[in-house]
Amino acid sequence: MTRQLTIGLVAHDARKDGLVDWAKTHAALLAPARIISTGTTGGRLLEALPDLDVTRVKSGPLGGDQQIGAMIAEDRMDALIFFVDPLSPMPHDVDVKALMRLGIVYDLPMAFSARAATILLKGLEAPGGG
Template sequence: MKTHTIALIAHDGRKAEMVGFVKDHYDILKEMNLIATGTTGSYIQQTGLEVTRKLSGPQGGDAQIAAMAAEGLLKGIIFFRDPLGKHAHEPDVQMLLRICDVHNVPLATNPATAKYLLLGIAKEEGIEV
């Protein structure tokens, strides 16, 4: 039974990078409950992993995932942000980042940090790497 849940989010310019990351870490991720924003989730589903999809980010998916973090339902969040782009839902993104800080939820915003987040969860949960 999967008892550890992580959320995966990627801005449009980073979705391909997220799919590559998921493929590279498939063996760890298959042991976790995956939550994702809508469009990111549809990309991840193409890898064969099961993903619970929330709304797309601009339609409130970031806020839904932030609520899960505030409720203590997530082990971590991987959010490949586009730091150079402008996003209409930037207030939701900032709120998500703040919620992670307030509730001490691990948050990775790039592949290098995401790798260590996954390795840490895997070690803590006894998942073979």
């Protein structure tokens, strides 16, 4: 019996539409996974793709990044897809960097753009992936 993959899906405000569009394109690959997403992003995903298994945590600036970070540290996350907006200032930039650091420390597969996310997701689906 194969266990269900848990994938974090997060996006900065300017990238939320892009993440939702990407998720629509890859809905069949995401369907068997458990999705953990920060507040607003998760709401947008549920609105666009109500059949996905999406669990919303708090908004990023209100602690959602830390909640996902805790899941990474507890080995409860299989991958993180984070559509980052590198051109906008982020008041919670320290939290974002901490989340990325945890992903590196725990050797978590991560992607920060649509093309990288597609490659990552397809790799998780391959034999021996995830």
